[in-house]
Amino acid sequence: MDRKVILFVDDEVKVLNSLRRGLIDEPYETLFADSGKKALEILEQKEVHILVTDMRMPEMSGLELLKIVREKYPKIVRIVLSGYTQIATLLTAINQGEIYKYITKPWQMEEEFKPAIRQAIEFYDLNNKQDAASQPAAATNG
Amino acid sequence: MDKRTITVLLVEDDEGDILLARRMLVNSSQSLEFIVETVQTLSDTVKYLNGDKKFDVMLLDMGLPDSSGVETVQKVKQANQTIPIVVLTGLDDEQTGLLAIKNGATDYLVKNKLSSDILVQTLNFAFERGQAEKTILRERNKAQSYLDVAGVIMLVLNDDLTVHRINNKGCEILGYAEQDILEKNWCDNFVPSEYREKVSQVLKSLLSGEIGKYEYHENPILTKTGRYRLVAWHNSVLRDEAGQIKSILSSGEDITERKEAEEVIKKAYSELESANANLKSMQAQIIQNEKLASIGQLAAGVAHEMNTPVGFTASNFETLAKYFDKFKNLLDMYGKLAGEMPNIDKDGIIARTADIRKTAEDMKMGFILEDIDALFEESKEGLKRVTTIIQNLRDFSRVDKIDVYDDFDIIRGMEATLAVARNTIKYNANVTLEFADVSQVSCNASQINQVFLNILVNAAQAIESQQKGMGNIKIKIYPSEPYVVCEIEDDGPGIPQEYLNRVFEPFFTTKPAGKGTGLGLAVSYDIVVNKHKGQLFIDSQVGRGAKFTIKLPLNRKNSDSRKEMENNGQESHIVCGR
């Protein structure tokens, strides 16, 4: 199977660094963007399978990014990693961004984060095997 | 000058006396003319009195063929109540004369002592008495008819508290005929027993001259059917010529229905009052909740603020543990190799070393070694951020008791508030600070921070609402005796003129439901103006932005004038609590 590509988006570079460190042994390729805009640039150039984004970011918010990605790259499985645990924010993300998982900061790398990514990859594979012939599948409400 | 004409009915059976009297009266006076008619028996007298002719006075001899003595007077009186009677008596029979007066005669004359002058004078006087009595009677009837048409009870009580007079209205309300009321003791018969003592006390006080105090009183009266009617009385007293109080005149209004209506209104009013009070306390509670909500909002903001550094620091820490396993692993491998060194040949060593290097490579040791300093540095920075946030949070919400006023450096308050609100603001505005040296202000620190926060959040939200990207918030703090002034200025959309007065109203908001409750500025106003006796005002131009100015009174005399400070600007307040 192909090596999966995962794109992480957060305006806090230290978060991205800590993710990079934590995931060095994982069997997938990791890409990092510190804004929604940069994330979209990367998406133009590279095939990405999983997107993990923060919600609250200057200029382009996580929600806006999620909406664009859902439109343009419906195959990408979308995950949120955010410090906002307010129901309202959470619900908007789930309903409008149609995300697969909502992980809260602070996160637990071994017990929570890595398994979530692994599941997302399985989810991706499952969707794309099923729909390989027909329409490109969106990651639906998880 | 007109002569007064007096018609006299002379009742006399003695012809000589009749002649004598006539002679005495005819042409006796310049100003009086007497017309005399004579009858000789009582029965004729009665006939005359009942006839058409009206007589002004009666001159009556008591010894008549068909009647004699006082009886004669009584019988005449029965026939006619009003005609004044002058009695003629025998020689020196004063006893009889007095008895006659007691029985209704106006005056008496002794036949033998009779002179023209005395007769004329006496008759004239009797005439006048008669006229006066007629007038009185007329007046009294008029008064009675007034009383009767009056919409109120009119009651005259004698000094023994028996009823002297009562009008129709009184009878009607009590449900008795007049004669069943007159002469009865008022209290015993017409006042409910439980009020009797009090009412009789009031009436006795009136009789003893204590009028002012009891000019007005209310008490129920007892009707014939046993029902109570509440009456409001206005009392006055009637005096005799000597000024002695003889009776009480009371006018009473039946206020039963009015009182009932009043009670209903009172009840409705008090219900309204309490509903209002409930509403107020509910509102206060809502405001309280709002404060809590804003603290909740804050907590969410602060949580996010901490979640990020805690997030990456914790993640780094977890990673570090894994790194350490790798290091141990490699160290083990190197240790083993070192121990076996004497027994292995050169090629073997090279192979083993390559093996270890391969492992290290698989472990991404290159990256780890290169990155490890950054890991420590960033984690240290993450912890520092959390520490600062906690410190600020502590400063911000200085777990003060409500209504405790302490000297407080509002610059520190503003810094703490900014730190706490950083998350809300940083995506909307750049903040510039201009802090001059200011003295400490006697205030409730967490309340003042709350005000700063409300205004800062409003500014950030106002800028955000324009959707034009980052705006600017300028904060100035400077002294301006006797105040410390804090200005918070934004370059957002500003506030339209017509809203300027309304933004301080509770629940006034232009924000979508869920985003604003419209309490931020109302609470701020209460804190600054009412609680701290300071000032809070707005300068705003639509399209340019809004500037909020908070002026807090400076501490004048330091700690011991704390109470005074609290009341500063309200000279009506008394300095207390020293």
Ligand SMILES: Nc1ncnc2c1ncn2[C@@H]1O[C@H](COP(=O)(O)OP(=O)(O)OP(=O)(O)O)[C@@H](O)[C@H]1O
């Ligand atoms: N800096 C500002 N610029 C423009 N308008 C403002 C500004 N500050 C306040 N307002 C106006 O005043 C209104 C009342 O503000 P207030 O803080 O009392 O309530 P709110 O912000 O709407 O709700 P809450 O503070 O309870 O969340 C706002 O809805 C807004 O219309």
Ligand SMILES: [Mg+2]
């Ligand atoms: Mg507000």
